[in-house]
Amino acid sequence: MEGNQKIEMLERRFEREKLARKEAERILEQKALELYQANNNLLKLNESLEAQIKKRTEDLNSSRIRYKTLVESANEIVFEVDKNFQLLYVNPAAYHLLLYSEDEISTITFLELVAPTHKEIVKEYIVNCLKNKITQGYIEFPVQKKNGEIIWLGENFQLDFILENDVLVFNGIKAMARDITDIYYAQLKLKLSEEKYRLIMENMELGFMEVDLEGKIVRVYDRLCKMTGYEESELVGKIANEVFLTEKYVSVLNQQDENRKKGEVGSYEVEMKRKDGSLFWVLISGGPVFDNKGEIIGSVGIHYDISNQKKIQHELAIAKELAEASQRAEQSFLANMSHEIRTPLNAIIGMSHLLFDTNPSPEQIEYLDIVKNSANFLHALISDVLDMAKIEAGKVEIKRSEFDIIGVLRTLHKTYELKSRVKGVKILLELDPDLNTLVIGDELILNQVLNNLLSNAEKFTDHGNITLSLKIGEKLDENIYILNFAVKDTGHGMEEAKAKLVFQKFKQIHEKNSIKTKGTGLGLAIVKELIELQGGNIYLETELNIGSTFFFNLPFEVTAKPASRETNSSLIEEFIDFEEKNILIAEDNPMNFKYLSTLLSKWRIKFKHAHDGREAIELLMSDTFDLVLMDIQMPYVDGYETTVFLRQTPGPNQHIPVVALTASAMIIEKNKAKDAGMDNVLTKPFTPDQLKRILDQYLNTNRKIKIEDQPMQTEYIDEKINQEIVDAYFGNDNNFKKIVFETFLEEIEYQIEEFKEFNSSENWGEIAKLGHKMKPSFAMVGLNNTEALLKSIESEIKANGINDQIKNRAKLFINNFPELLKLVKSEYNNLKN
Structure with missing residues (x-):
């Protein structure tokens, strides 16, 4: 189991x-x-x-x-270096820029390329990066090319580190650099400019203040606090006008505030209050402040204390008033003295002319010669004194017009040749054959200078000859030449020590025991002043008993027009019979009337006589005349008042020519005559020929040459922009130049319309102010002749008031403006393109 x-x-x-x-x-x-x-x-x-x-x-x-x-x-330099700064790789851009070959650059360390001035700086910068383990950075430094030239590089770099034994160790640099030389120097220039203007602002001691749109103080700077005595904390949030201004200037500031809200800038002077209540003057320059959206959020004011200047200005005004009063008194004295002496002198000279026509006997001729020569000497003496007075008062005006300089010298030669023939002294003329055209300059002053020098030479030369010469000298500009003149004589001469005194006023050089020479001692002093007024100079070479030579030079513009070989005497036309004409003589001095009436009767001219202004007015209202010879100083009603009445009262003679008869040679008297409505001035004493010319001018309607017709003044007309002047203002900065030209075009047409309105209403005070305002604008765009025209209008109005010359210059400016505008627009278009 x-x-x-x-x-x-x-x-x-x-x-x-x-x-x-x-x-x-x-x-x-x-x-x-x-x-x-x-x-x-x-x-x-x-x-x-x-x-x-x-x-x-x-x-x-x-x-x-x-x-x-x-x-x-790449155009930039790309390179790599090892930990010893030996170059491991460099791209071709480095060869081209630094001018080294590939083999040459491979043997150079990075630091060897750095300019000596910056080696330590670059080295310290890299060492600092290494200490702080900074792996990326940017540095600018100069390098030296193979040819020695220095350029600046801007370098972006990256530092390489490797891990060895748990420690980061520097292993080299990779970098890219580009040429920033132009940028560096531009920034340097800007920096220097900023530094310069910063120092200027600091040295000018300007006080700054910012306010909002309601006028409340947002910020105030130290300098303004010191100027007013306040602390910044006391001012911020306060209304500026209430703190600083008196009632008198509130409206001024309110208007300026309104202008700021419109985006406008402006400068103005006001009186401000300090904390202690004292007042001081400031010049304020204000402008709007914008936010980042372009909206106006307030304004900024720059304040400059001008109290001292105001004090000086006040003192100068008082001094000017006193000086002007003194000058008026001097002018009045000279005018009256001139009139009182010239009036009888006119009769003396006039009657001597008439007596020569009465068939005097030889003995009478001798006496008449003495009378005539003495009167002429007295006339010259008065003229010299008045000329010097005009020069010292700055009343001499240089008038530039075309004339035949060769014809002037030929006429002078002929005149002194006839004068010296009796003494047997020859007058020679030497002319540069290359000068055969008209020139532009002051013919009248040149005549006066040469007449004085030739007269002086003729006075001191008893035998031999006097030579007048002219040669072309240095060329100053396209058509401007220096012309060299000389008047040489074989006269008395003088010692060197005395020669130094000849150009001084009231000095006459004569030898001991000799007869003192007639004259005032002003002739050569006047000559020197007149020459220097025109930009020339004069000097003397002399030797005792050998002779003297006066050399002087003057700048003239040489034209292309051929010169006529006729002398000035050819301009004197044949006097024509004026039997049908009727003249009124308004003259209270019997001697002067006798002289005038005798001449007019001799020339078969009808006339009537008024003894004073009242009689002259009665005759002018009841009869018809073709011309009035009007004495200035008459009893009851003087010549000015009579002429004003005539011009303003309708009648048969309201528009007939009126010629002033005055013994005063002062410019102010002549301007007063023109302003009163007179057509011309005849200065006493005058010769029959001078009177003939006046009659011929106003009574002979068939004259071939009109004396009053003068050529247009061309010296004030710009035909092109003066590039030299433009370059002087802007150099090579075309952007700046373009901005200025654009601003000119935006502003000038509005200003010219103002100028036209003032001219139409004859508001000459405003024209002077506007001319002052406009002239720098024309200068900056290279229209220097127009600048000079505006300057002359301004200065003449301020000095002498208004006259026909100023009216013509104002008209010239207005008529010429469209062409000037075309020039500026053309230049601006060139700048844009």
Whole structure:
């Protein structure tokens, strides 16, 4: 029984083992299958990975090629250095920029390329980066090219570190640098400019203040606090106008605030209050403040203390008033003295002319010559004194017009040749053959200078000759030449020490025991002043008993118009009979009337006589005349008042010519005559020929030449923009130039309309102000002649008031403006393109 049980047990055990073995075989077979499948998958994955590696290797090679191509074709320098700063790689841009070959640059360290002045700076910068483990940065420094030239580089770099024994160790630098030389020097120039203007602002001691749109103080700077005695904390949040202004100036500031809200800037002067209540004057320049959206959020004011200037200005105004009063007294004295002396002198000279026509005896002729010469000397003496007075008062105006300078010299030569013939002195003329055209300058002053020098030479030369010469000198501009004149004589001469005194006023040079020469001693002093007024100079070379030579030079514009070889005397036309004409003589001096009436009777001209202004008005209202010869100073009603009445009262003679007769040679008297409505001025004493010319001008309607017709003044007309002046303002800064020209075009047309309105309403005070405002604008765009025109209008109005000359210049400016505008627009278009 027990055996069977053991067998059964063995059978069951065997069966279990059999089943277990089958299960193990099954699992083993399954795992083998899985392993097989895994091996197959692994093989496939391996094949895919090899393909990916191959592709990525190809892509990496392609990327390396692209990177190398980009680096080597880049304009910037790309380089790599090792931990000893030895260059491992440099792209071709470095060879081209630094002028080294590839072999040469491979032997140089990075720091050797840095300019000596910055080696330590660059080294310290890199060392600092290493200490602080800064891996990226930017630095600017100069490098020295192979040819020694210094350029500036801006370098972006990356520091490489490697891990050795758990420590980061510097392994080299990779960097890219570009040439910033132009940028560096532009920034340096800007920095210097900013520094300069910062110092200027500090030295000018300007006080700044910002306010919001309601006028509340937002910020105030130290300088303004010191100026007013407040602390900043006392001012912020307060209304500026209430703190600083008196009632008198509130309206001024309110208007300026309104202007700021419109975006306008402005400058103005006001009186401000300090904390202690004292007042002081400031010049304020204000402008709007904008936020980042371009909206106006307030304004800023720059305050400059001008209290001292105001004090000086007040003192100058008082001094000016006193000086003007003194000048008026002097002018009044000179005018009265001139009139009182010239009035009887006119009669003396006039009567001597008439007496020569009465067939006098030889003895009488001798006496008449003495009278005539003495009167002429007295006339010259008065003229010299008045000329010097005009020069010292700044009343001499240089008038430029075309004239025949060779003809002027030939006329003078002929005149003095006739005068010196009695003495046996020869007058020689030497002219530069290359000067055969008209010139532009002041013919009248040149005549006066040469007449004075020739008269002086003729006075001191008893034998030999006097030579007048003219030669072309240095060329100053396109058509401006220096003309060199000389008046040489073989007269008395003088010692060198005395020669230094000849140009001083009231100095006469004569030898001891000799007869003192007639004259005032003003002639050569006047000559010197007149020459220097025109930009020339004069000097004397002389030797005692040998002779003297006066040399002087003047600038003239030489034209292309050929000169006529006729002398000025050819302009004197034959006098025509005026039997049908009727003249009114308004003259209270019996001698002067006698002179005038004798001449008019001799020329068969009808006339009537008024003893004063009242009689003149009665005759002018009741009779018809062709011309009035009007004395200025008459009893009851003077010549000015009579003429004003005539011009303003309808009648038969309202528009007839009126010629003033005055013994005053002062310009102010002549301007008053023109302003009163007179057509011309005849200064006493006058010769019969001078009177003839006046009559011929106004009574001979068939004249071939009209004396009053004057050529247009060309010196004030700009035909092109003066590039030299423009370059002086802007240099090579075309952007700045373009901004200025654009601003000119935006502003000028509005200003010219204002000018036209003031001209139409004859508001000459405003024209002077506007001319002052406009002239710098024309200067900055290279229209310097127009600037001079506006300057002359302004200065003449301020000095002498309004006259016909100013009216003509204003008209010239208005008429010429469209052409000026075309010039500026053309230049602006060139700048834009």
